[in-house]
Amino acid sequence: MDKIIKKKDLDAFKEKGNRLLFADSVKIAVQAGTCGIASGAQEIFDFLSGQVSSGKFVLSRTGCIGLCKREPMVNVSVPGSVTVVYADMTKKLTEELLKSWIKGETPVKNSLMTLDDALYANPLKDLKLPSGHAKYRDIPFYKKQEKIALRNSGFINPHNLSEYIARGGFYTLFDVLNGQDSDKIIDEIETSGLRGRGGGGFPTGRKWRSCRNAKGDKKYVICNADEGDPGAYMDRTVLEGDPFSVIEGLAIGGYAIGANEGYVYVRAEYPLAVETLKQAIETARNHGLLGKNIFGTDFSFDIRINRGGGAFVCGESTALMASIEGNVGEPRTKHIHTVESGLWEKPTTLNNVETWANVPAVVNMGGSEFRKIGTKGSAGTKVFSVVGDIVNSGLVEVPMGMTLKELVFGVGGGIPGNRKLKAVQSGGPSGGCIPADKADIPIDFDELVKVGSMMGSGGLIIMDEDTCMVDVARYFLSFLVDESCGKCTPCREGTYQLKQILDRITRGEGKPGDLELIEEIAQVTKDCSLCALGKSAPNPILSTLTYFRDEYKAHIEKKKCPAGVCKALITYTIIPEACTACGKCLKSCPASAIEGGKKVAHRIIPEKCTKCGICFDVCAFDAVKKV
């Protein structure tokens, strides 16, 4: 296979990539990330594969462009025109629209928008804007997004190296290896103000510098792709949509700190991400972009993939390293820093996927340019997965400093069904719930901590008024009980006892003094646990106690769940006056707990009712009440 050694080799790939990206024929690219496939993208792709032999179009695939709610999505470009993105596609619609596409037409049916933004511009010539379609920046979801980490996802074919190179990829690594001093790269990263995107927000440049200065014959770089926070999938999308950016980032980092080996630790629940990355690494290796003497320089670098085993704690850096070494994922105390003694006791730099994907972009644009984006303390952009009770659930990348409110109501399109926002949960199991009345805080590492939460890796769970905050706290606690490694007492026993108390409260068996006891255990767990899992485990419970204490009290004192979520505390009844005896509920009840007859108002038999709520959902006359 042709090796890429000189700049002209890169140029040749770039030219080829541009020809693929902006084809001379009709081109259809199916967005086939995990979320796309789960919505039916594979079916569409298979159908198109069957048609491609007609020679009337070329078929490609790409990653997710963010608006997962509207998937499956298909990118269609006809020669000379800007790409059109079609949303909510089905095989049938594809079949129908294909007839127009192959004639060079792009009908507006199911069109979401055109990719007319500068980000997706054809560098060689101006393209025509097909009429009738919404423009990229017309869509509220995309209007205020600024993409750095997601610059290529949903646009390029993640398996195709030349398309990545056409987007400027690997030029940065080329420049770095040809003539840049490793100190200068670290300077650039430091100037940029880039902070780790994996949760803690540690300054990346400072981490790299300590690792570079650490003594050691061998050093390692690691990409943390364990993405354990439930409700977060930024890293999956980057790996599935733009794996070469992570590879290039790791190589730049390796060069800067003096490492020749890199590891990517990916969670096992992401089979497609693992596969995509594996192929990309192989491709890069085949073209000499990984391996010995990259670009003919004396820098050699290669990457291995390790799959996780389903343990959240392995996202913690020392546990992750133990896991790569073949051990159980127990964290160790970090008084000896991993930058000095990490993997196999060698100096190791570990960063998150999104951090690594930022690296080539930061080095390319220069640290001071990057710093201009975002806030003073938090430079750049951040990718969030905005999920839960939100209209545009999906993946967004916005400049730091945008307010939560803007993110939820502007980008996210607000809460479905015109219900009210109750809280935003950020930071996963280590984070907290930010109540609606604090939603005007700017997104920034330090601001989020001030309100009792944290940035975390970027999962934002939007909760409407029907959410029970005690149940939310109980959910996170039960997650942490399952995931605590069990090495240290406060976390192992503390989270367990906290969960037992919350279980009782949600069952209606809360006692006076419970809240004080919770606070007592929470304090010990926070102060005395060994690693950050335990230290942050009480956050979900403490933040909900701060902002929603009355809700806890209602559960304990009145034995009521105000949001109507905790099963033990609610009862369903049928209001006889409202019941039309239509019999729908009776038929749907899986527990046969409803009795009634023709023209006889129906009744729920309390002893049999399992409180599944199906009758409540199916009644067309609002006759079923939840109290």
Next chain:
Amino acid sequence: MTKTGTDKKLDTILKKYEPRPDSLIAVLQEVQEKLHYLSEDALKRVAERVKVPLVQAYSVATFYNAFSLKPKGKYIIQVCLGTACHLQNGNQLIEELGSLLDTEMGVPTKDGLFSFEAVRCLGCCSLAPAMMINGKTYGNLTADKLKKIIKEYKAK
């Protein structure tokens, strides 16, 4: 002595990996995938191959969720109970599966075809509630959709 099919499968897997302690997890993963569980014998042979004491292999095999010392079904249904799926009532899917397959969480069906378990987030949160069957993800699930999917697998 003639080798059973399982033994042969195990041999093939063991040969693929370098005999080093850091291969342990990767070997166990492949054994789990191909043989659906880690038997006492398999665990002993893996430990021997990658040069770790059996106790270490046992610690690892019981620490990580991905491993199981008891057989799992041919189709492993992983129901998501991540935050987004929890809020969209992912729990109901678990109950549904229990009655649909007439078994409990973690216990394979009598025909050995299915077993189901809970996982925390499949990275498809915008399609909550979600689940994965042998690596294939399904989203926006309802009781009806679930029934249909299970039927398809039964017919395979």
Next chain:
Amino acid sequence: MENNDLVTITIDDKTLQVKNRTTVLEAARSAGITIPTLCHHEAVAASGACRICIVEMSVEKRGRTVSWMDASCVYPVHEGLVIKTDTPKVRKQRKLILELLLSRAPRSERLLELAAEYGAETGRFESVNQGRENCILCGLCEKVCKYSIQANVISMAFRGVKKKVTAPFQTGSSLCIGCLACYNVCPTGAIKYVIEGNRLKMPAWDADVKMQKCTECGALYAPSEYIKELKKKAPGLKKDVLSKCPACRRKIFKAGTPA
């Protein structure tokens, strides 16, 4: 700064100089200050698991005092560190840690002793009993067996609240040499052994090993496998040392004619 350099620290208002990066626990002990420990033992590397040895620490940073709590048995000292080992906060946290541990090991003497000292109550928490009674999962038995004796009989299995120490698949019976190192390091007395006939049994690990008879007096004095290990590990030992019980050994050595 190198590890042999001295740093100045303050412990409970005493100022002292100690070698850089010794642990707070070592420093405190050298100053005659007692800090309770459970999972710490000189024979193995400290893991910082039980957290009973937590202390309050602080440093001056840019004119501000930054303070935190950490486990003294693993925390390495550095210049200017101020340590408080017995503040109300420390006592309060230790009390709760003890209560949490008691929910697992309610009858451990050592724990009850500490509980009395710190005013810890039993029964405030739901009892947790996953396997071995009185085990607090400190990990010492696993570590001596793995690293000191290298017999690899037992290890931690499962995780979180379900964690336990175990000998997998009944292999204890064939691997255990009966050295009793685990029994000796266990802080809570969770490991028991009995001698029945000429066998030493540790039910917890399914261990059942033969005891050796003294060639002089016929008394059972040590497990046979253990003696074999000794022979391997210390080839210079005299035959009399290996084959005779301690009492007979002493007699022979006194007479000055060991073989």
